[in-house]
Amino acid sequence: MESVGVLMPVPMSPYLEQELERRFNLLKLWTAPEKAEFLKAHSGAVRAVIGNAGNGADVGLIEALPELEIIASFSVGIDKVDLEKCREKGIRVTNTPDVLTDDVADLAIGLALGVLRRLCEADGYVRSGGWKNGDYKLTTKFTGKTVGIIGLGRIGKAVAKRVEAFSCPIAYYSRTEKPDLKYKYYPSVVELASNCDILVVVCPLTQETRHIINREVIDTLGPKGILINIGRGPHVDESELVSALLEGRLGGAGLDVYENEPDVPEQLFQLENVVLLPHVGSDTVETDTAMADLVIGNLEAHFLNKPLLTPVV
Numbered sequence: 001m002e003s004v005g006v007l008m009p010v011p012m013s014p015y016l017e018q019e020l021e022r023r024f025n026l027l028k029l030w031t032a033p034e035k036a037e038f039l040k041a042h043s044g045a046v047r048a049v050i051g052n053a054g055n056g057a058d059v060g061l062i063e064a065l066p067e068l069e070i071i072a073s074f075s076v077g078i079d080k081v082d083l084e085k086c087r088e089k090g091i092r093v094t095n096t097p098d099v100l101t102d103d104v105a106d107l108a109i110g111l112a113l114g115v116l117r118r119l120c121e122a123d124g125y126v127r128s129g130g131w132k133n134g135d136y137k138l139t140t141k142f143t144g145k146t147v148g149i150i151g152l153g154r155i156g157k158a159v160a161k162r163v164e165a166f167s168c169p170i171a172y173y174s175r176t177e178k179p180d181l182k183y184k185y186y187p188s189v190v191e192l193a194s195n196c197d198i199l200v201v202v203c204p205l206t207q208e209t210r211h212i213i214n215r216e217v218i219d220t221l222g223p224k225g226i227l228i229n230i231g232r233g234p235h236v237d238e239s240e241l242v243s244a245l246l247e248g249r250l251g252g253a254g255l256d257v258y259e260n261e262p263d264v265p266e267q268l269f270q271l272e273n274v275v276l277l278p279h280v281g282s283d284t285v286e287t288d289t290a291m292a293d294l295v296i297g298n299l300e301a302h303f304l305n306k307p308l309l310t311p312v313v
């Protein structure tokens with residue numbers, strides 16, 4: 001397979017790069033001084049594209065690569081891949097489900113604890129010597145709070161499992177009720193928000209879930225409510241979130257994702273009731289390796305005419 005052209009538009013994982021380079025003709029778009037020229041020069045050779053959470057494959061890229069057969073995303077979310085175009089052109093698409101579920105679910109708990117117990121601020125209090133002048137202030141308990149989950153897929157269920165260990169009642173919203181689950185179902189996000197203390201967004205980003213967290217949901221969650229977003233930035237109307245936090249209409253937020261990454265609204269930087277992470281949900285050494293192996297497994301399966309391991313299209 002050494003002659004198969006595999007295009008990687010942006011750097012993602014040194015391990016993935018190294019393993020792709022051992023097997024394929026890896027074309028690193030970001031290293032080219034003139035990207036358009038580079039694409040043109042290699043358009044006939046590229047049979048696979050590696051996507052990720054930030055860079056998928058839009059119509060422009062797909063149309064520019066006439067020999068493209070497969071887009072293997074180094075992410076579970078494939079909202080940056082034009083799936084309709086891929087279906088139309090018979091291009092296969094794969095992602096990396098399951099292997100990252102634990103890390104992303106762990107991080108949701110970390111964010112909830114971070115916001116409620118003010119972990120980052122308290123850490124700063126020690127480092128800056130504040131503790132020498134007095135104890136840190138009281139924070140808010142996590143155990144027992146009602147947690148609402150938007151999207152009860154693999155990661156949503158893993159969040160619920162962890163939250164159960166904190167004796168938190170669990171409720172959820174998803175397109176359809178899941179009768180096999182014992183958690184309370186609400187048929188709308190507003191109803192869920194009015195019945196929980198902590199609202200966790202975990203669903204895939206689609207036309208329907210874009211801005212699923214709008215002003216009404218934020219105001220319903222209210223000044224004691226906490227929003228945790230480990231899904232995608234555009235799930236939340238970010239300017240509404242910022243004004244609600246600045247005006248004290250929302251109790252706090254733990255965010256791993258943003259509408260225009262890597263830009264994060266700077267008004268949030270002064271707020272102690274907000275924990276901001278740079279989209280690191282699945283970024284552990286262990287999961288990076290597992291995701292890379294899955295990307296490679298999918299590519300190898302495809303080029304050996306075997307069934308894909310984790311097909312989306």
Ligand SMILES: O=CC(=O)O
Pocket residue numbers: 053074075076077078100281282
């Ligand atoms: O955001 C990360 C992913 O979709 O894997």
